[in-house]
Amino acid sequence: xxxxxxxxxxxxxxxxxxxxxxxxxxxxxxxxxxxxxxxxxxxxxxxxxxxxxxxxxxxxxxxxxxxxxxxxxxxxxxxxxxxxxxxxxxxxxxxxxxxxxxxxxxxxxxxxxxxxxxxxxxxxxxxxxxxxxxxxxxxxxxxxxxxxxxxxxxxxxxxxxxxxxxxxxxxxxxxxxxxxxxxxxxxxxxxxxxxxxxxxxxxxxxxxxxxxxxxxxxxxxxxxxxxxxxxxxxxxxxxxxxxxxxxxxxxxxxxxxxxxxxxxxxxxxxxxxxxxxxxxxxxxxxxxxxxxxxxxxxxxxxxxxxxxxxxxxxxxxxxxxxxxxxxxxxxxxxxxxxxxxxxxxxxxxxxxxxxxxxxxxxxxxxxxxxxxxxxxxxxxxxxxxxxxxxxxxxxxxxxxxxxxxxxxxxxxxxxxxxxxxxxxxxxxxxxxxxxxxxxxxxxxxxxxxx
Amino acid sequence: xxxxxxxxxxxxxxxxxxxxxxxxxxxxxxxxxxxxxxxxxxxxxxxxxxxxxxxxxxxxxxxxxxxxxxxxxxxxxxxxxxxxxxxxxxxxxxxxxxxxxxxxxxxxxxxxxxxxxxxxxxxxxxxxxxxxxxxxxxxxxxxxxxxxxxxxxxxxxxxxxxxxxxxxxxxxxxxxxxxxxxxxxxxxxxxxxxxxxxxxxxxxxxxxxxxxxxxxxxxxxxxxxxxxxxxxxxxxxxxxxxxxxxxxxxxxxxxxxxxxxxxxxxxxxxxxxxxxxxxxxxxxxxxxxxxxxxxxxxxxxxxxxxxxxxxxxxxxxxxxxxxxxxxxxxxxxxxxxxxxxxxxxxxxxxxxxxxxxxxxxxxxxxxxxxxxxxxxxxxxxxxxxxxxxxxxxxxxxxxxxxxxxxxxxxxxxxxxxxxxxxxxxxxxxxxxxxxxxxxxxxxxxxxxxx
Numbered sequence: 001x002x003x004x005x006x007x008x009x010x011x012x013x014x015x016x017x018x019x020x021x022x023x024x025x026x027x028x029x030x031x032x033x034x035x036x037x038x039x040x041x042x043x044x045x046x047x048x049x050x051x052x053x054x055x056x057x058x059x060x061x062x063x064x065x066x067x068x069x070x071x072x073x074x075x076x077x078x079x080x081x082x083x084x085x086x087x088x089x090x091x092x093x094x095x096x097x098x099x100x101x102x103x104x105x106x107x108x109x110x111x112x113x114x115x116x117x118x119x120x121x122x123x124x125x126x127x128x129x130x131x132x133x134x135x136x137x138x139x140x141x142x143x144x145x146x147x148x149x150x151x152x153x154x155x156x157x158x159x160x161x162x163x164x165x166x167x168x169x170x171x172x173x174x175x176x177x178x179x180x181x182x183x184x185x186x187x188x189x190x191x192x193x194x195x196x197x198x199x200x201x202x203x204x205x206x207x208x209x210x211x212x213x214x215x216x217x218x219x220x221x222x223x224x225x226x227x228x229x230x231x232x233x234x235x236x237x238x239x240x241x242x243x244x245x246x247x248x249x250x251x252x253x254x255x256x257x258x259x260x261x262x263x264x265x266x267x268x269x270x271x272x273x274x275x276x277x278x279x280x281x282x283x284x285x286x287x288x289x290x291x292x293x294x295x296x297x298x299x300x301x302x303x304x305x306x307x308x309x310x311x312x313x314x315x316x317x318x319x320x321x322x323x324x325x326x327x328x329x330x331x332x333x334x335x336x337x338x339x340x341x342x343x344x345x346x347x348x349x350x351x352x353x354x355x356x357x358x359x360x361x362x363x364x365x366x367x368x369x370x371x372x373x374x375x376x377x378x379x380x381x382x383x384x385x386x387x388x389x390x391x392x393x394x395x396x397x398x399x400x401x402x403x404x405x406x407x408x409x410x411x412x413x414x415x416x417x418x419x420x421x422x423x424x425x426x427x428x429x430x431x432x433x434x435x436x437x438x439x440x441x442x443x444x445x446x447x448x449x450x
Numbered sequence: 451x452x453x454x455x456x457x458x459x460x461x462x463x464x465x466x467x468x469x470x471x472x473x474x475x476x477x478x479x480x481x482x483x484x485x486x487x488x489x490x491x492x493x494x495x496x497x498x499x500x501x502x503x504x505x506x507x508x509x510x511x512x513x514x515x516x517x518x519x520x521x522x523x524x525x526x527x528x529x530x531x532x533x534x535x536x537x538x539x540x541x542x543x544x545x546x547x548x549x550x551x552x553x554x555x556x557x558x559x560x561x562x563x564x565x566x567x568x569x570x571x572x573x574x575x576x577x578x579x580x581x582x583x584x585x586x587x588x589x590x591x592x593x594x595x596x597x598x599x600x601x602x603x604x605x606x607x608x609x610x611x612x613x614x615x616x617x618x619x620x621x622x623x624x625x626x627x628x629x630x631x632x633x634x635x636x637x638x639x640x641x642x643x644x645x646x647x648x649x650x651x652x653x654x655x656x657x658x659x660x661x662x663x664x665x666x667x668x669x670x671x672x673x674x675x676x677x678x679x680x681x682x683x684x685x686x687x688x689x690x691x692x693x694x695x696x697x698x699x700x701x702x703x704x705x706x707x708x709x710x711x712x713x714x715x716x717x718x719x720x721x722x723x724x725x726x727x728x729x730x731x732x733x734x735x736x737x738x739x740x741x742x743x744x745x746x747x748x749x750x751x752x753x754x755x756x757x758x759x760x761x762x763x764x765x766x767x768x769x770x771x772x773x774x775x776x777x778x779x780x781x782x783x784x785x786x787x788x789x790x791x792x793x794x795x796x797x798x799x800x801x802x803x804x805x806x807x808x809x810x811x812x813x814x815x816x817x818x819x820x821x822x823x824x825x826x827x828x829x830x831x832x833x834x835x836x837x838x839x840x841x842x843x844x845x846x847x848x849x850x851x852x853x854x855x856x857x858x859x860x861x862x863x864x865x866x867x868x869x870x871x872x873x874x875x876x877x878x879x880x881x882x883x884x885x886x887x888x889x890x891x892x893x894x895x896x897x898x899x900x
Contacts, residue, residue, distance in 0.1 A: 393892030
């Protein structure tokens with residue numbers, strides 16, 4: 001640049017101690033940049049370069065120096081039921097079916113409505129933002145409230161167009177679920193933060209005809225399909241008994257095994273099924289803490305990675321995990337992956353960070369826009385303070401992020417260049433109001449079950 | 451009490467929203483008290499009663515109201531190599547033997563001395579106190595520095611009288627290790643915070659004769675024995691090949707399977723061995739995150755609990771975990787326990803909280819003194835703020851502590867009635883100094899390995 005040229009005026013410059021792009025041009029990049037800054041303008045990453053070049057070329061409205069801190073792409077939580085946050089800890093340490101049938105389903109029957117979902121979503125979004133998550137992939141009742149709340153708080157979200165065979169508070173049956181879902185998608189077509197996925201709940205709750213219809217539309221319009229699949233051995237066993245087929249085979253026959261599919265859980269996988277998933281470009285949303293806590297099983301993540309399957313990470317809902325903390329989830333994914341396949345090399349810190357960012361972006365077909373720190377991408381960014389007693393000394397920042405850092409070390413969060421967390425504080429929420437609301441609901445719900 | 455009687459003057463009254471005693475008279479107590487206060491005087495729990503009674507009967511120099519907070523017994527970390535904190539994240543995601551042989555052992559050879567240990571221990575103690583741990587059971591080189599540093603900062607510790615067959619920076623061989631260890635124990639016999647355990651490293655590093663000697667002295671003087679046992683399948687396989695016996699059988703023949711034994715890891719256990727451990731009153735120090743991260747295996751905790759074996763919880767050293775956070779460890783213990791035995795009921799939140807407090811106290815033969823909130827016990831206490839976005843709403847405080855709370859929610863910590871953490875801040879440490887020291891060591895160590 002000509003030294004007489006005026007520096008460009010931009011919105012923000014961020015100068016972290018460690019800049020971790022995670023990916024470049026769609027490829028893995030296990031590398032940390034030092035003495036580099038990121039330039040944000042109009043919501044987009046305009047430049048990434050050594051500090052002295054940035055200082056010469058740009059003048060920013062705000063320059064944020066992050067000494068002792070790492071900057072990573074915003075975390076992508078690829079499987080949530082966010083509005084369930086008001087049920088967190090309602091009934092723990094119970095067998096899965098007892099938990100569902102005697103606690104969660106009756107509580108949902110009694111409490112889930114627009115108002116409950118709005119309150120739960122605010123609490124969940126506050127929790128996600130504070131812990132560095134910038135985008136979530138949701139499946140729950142009242143998706144219109146999810147979309148509306150995400151839009152209100154400027155969170156990036158993929159909203160599940162929920163479907164069951166049976167009626168619920170959100171619809172009367174497959175026809176209406178499909179209609180309402182697509183209508184909602186249409187309502188938000190001009191909002192670049194809000195995206196949509198089909199969300200047929202599970203193979204055992206949605207029958208062939210509506211699944212076939214979803215496959216057709218999904219393949220035509222490239223809409224993701226977000227579905228619980230092979231969560232437990234019992235599910236596979238029941239399907240074999242009822243249909244003579246494992247669920248994955250049935251979904252293949254219904255043309256659902258495509259790059260649009262986000263298969264959640266997948267704890268039960270045979271060798272040939274892993275190859276099938278790889279061949280068809282299916283993404284897995286791995287939820288290690290939910291799978292452990294509900295004793296569902298363990299997904300063979302390293303085998304899937306080796307086969308070339310795209311892995312994303314999700315927390316699952318607050319009632320089963322019981323938090324929406326992607327730091328805990330990355331760490332659990334790494335640790336569980338290692339002990340499951342008997343190799344300390346498996347599921348490395350970098351691979352899990354990739355899964356929690358770019359892996360999620362790919363699953364949601366948003367990888368041109370988010371998932372890595374690259375010029376031209378949206379400025380969805382998370383800063384993590386590693387200058388803490390528990391993260392010092394820092395030999396390898398990626399290792400410290402996955403194995404030592406906690407959500408409390410998230411200092412700044414941007415979505416589309418907008419600050420959502422500043423100096424550990426939520427920008428758009430009043431925490432005291434959220435806490436009061438959570439207590440209010442807890443009292444109502446406790447009263448009804450005791 | 452006569453209403454005209456003057457209230458007694460005491461040191462401290464603590465009034466938490468939830469008081470969780472964990473145990474009563476050595477028995478399990480899965481119960482939370484509300485509207486109760488704890489009275490501390492001269493380091494001891496003097497009274498526990500409803501708030502109005504406490505207010506009538508006592509006047510305190512300091513009255514701490516903990517609205518929205520839970521009070522639990524101080525956490526007991528039952529297996530650490532605390533001074534290793536300066537190696538945290540030095541070499542991750544490597545196969546166990548490569549990690550040890552090419553990274554950890556050479557680094558130890560080069561760096562471990564009194565000065566390194568003192569710096570590492572300060573960082574580790576600061577991390578433990580901030581995350582609610584009041585007592586730790588350590589095994590590492592330079593135990594005289596561990597004892598000295600714990601005494602200096604008023605932390606309760608059981609110091610391992612380390613032993614190998616081979617020489618190290620701490621001694622020339624079994625004779626000297628034994629002599630130096632017992633001498634050190636003698637030096638601290640009048641300090642009620644510092645206790646000692648024999649710490650023969652592992653069955654494969656200490657031969658029969660010194661182990662026999664340890665068994666004799668341990669049984670005579672009721673000194674705990676802290677030892678890595680059955681950490682990996684390879685260890686058991688190698689022992690079978692070398693001796694024709696599984697390590698546990700050999701230890702039984704050496705009279706080491708007694709209530710004094712703290713068997714660390716124990717990922718390889720046969721049904722008959724579980725019964726043997728139960729019959730002989732052996733305690734297990736369960737380190738789930740280390741076992742996962744190093745792909746060592748999974749200890750059958752629920753089976754051990756069902757058989758009546760006492761379970762304690764440890765983090766292992768910072769180089770293998772990579773933190774000293776008992777909140778993460780309790781959660782991992784619960785989750786891993788459930789998925790391992792295929793039951794969401796297994797390893798409940800309460801059982802894991804018991805293991806992390808009273809279980810550890812029992813293992814260390816300190817259960818008359820610590821491990822529960824009971825009148826007459828030492829005031830080792832940890833307060834946890836549950837009035838946070840991620841822990842609200844609170845249906846069951848024990849569940850929220852294990853499944854949602856993080857170390858950052860620890861607001862107050864007392865050891866022997868002395869405040870160690872006040873309003874989230876360490877009382878006796880300068881954090882900036884600790885961070886500077888960690889960076890100083892990181893630079894020296896990095897320089898030597900690159």
